[in-house]
Amino acid sequence: MGSSLKIASFFGIEVRIHVTFLLFLAWIWFSSYELEGSSGAVKGVLFILILFACVLLHEFGHAFAARAFGIRTPDITLYAIGGVARLNRIPDKPWQELIVAIAGPLVNVVIAAVLIFGIHVTAGLQQVEHLESPRIEMLAKVASLNVMLVLFNLIPAFPMDGGRVLRALLAMTMPYARATQIAARIGQGLAIVFAIFGFLGNPILIFIAMFIFVGAQQEASITRANRSSRP
Numbered sequence: 001m002g003s004s005l006k007i008a009s010f011f012g013i014e015v016r017i018h019v020t021f022l023l024f025l026a027w028i029w030f031s032s033y034e035l036e037g038s039s040g041a042v043k044g045v046l047f048i049l050i051l052f053a054c055v056l057l058h059e060f061g062h063a064f065a066a067r068a069f070g071i072r073t074p075d076i077t078l079y080a081i082g083g084v085a086r087l088n089r090i091p092d093k094p095w096q097e098l099i100v101a102i103a104g105p106l107v108n109v110v111i112a113a114v115l116i117f118g119i120h121v122t123a124g125l126q127q128v129e130h131l132e133s134p135r136i137e138m139l140a141k142v143a144s145l146n147v148m149l150v151l152f153n154l155i156p157a158f159p160m161d162g163g164r165v166l167r168a169l170l171a172m173t174m175p176y177a178r179a180t181q182i183a184a185r186i187g188q189g190l191a192i193v194f195a196i197f198g199f200l201g202n203p204i205l206i207f208i209a210m211f212i213f214v215g216a217q218q219e220a221s222i223t224r225a226n227r228s229s230r231p
């Protein structure tokens, strides 16, 4: 997708940011500025940058796992809705796809575990009642952010990693195209459930539902095209 610019390159993988990410940052800046002034704006933007640093590490998890199977990742792009590591091909074997899919969330599990361990060590040195120091509060916030990233990504629906995990598990017992079809159906079923709960009172679920519904359809059609172009 166009409208992105390269900001860095690590281990031969370009890191790009999409224009939607910059717009999102600008929106966070202005909306926090209105509420809490310039210090609030700085805090708001800093928080989003930390969140996306964790998203970026997650994407590198996918990229490194893919590299272990000889698959290159030319670039990782950060969008307002998250990151995408562009692999130059899908892993051949279902168990390889399983490992590549799980490697991303695993990075966030490790980050959360390290932070929680750090918080406990720090808290052990102090009284538990004095946990209100801003640094510990920040660490706890980033830790729970990573736990949320894991839970969100493991929703068994495309384009989430959980959808790929589900497809890989299904593909161990049936043809790849059929596994994709079933995983896409399950994802769309979940999207409908989310949408219903969304309309019952949580608008953010409607947004997630649309995201999943479109993602599932895309995955199914990409796979169909890939398969039919193969001899």
Ligand SMILES: [Zn+2]
Residues within 6 Å of the ligand: 058, 059, 062, 104, 105, 153, 161
């Ligand atoms: Zn991922």
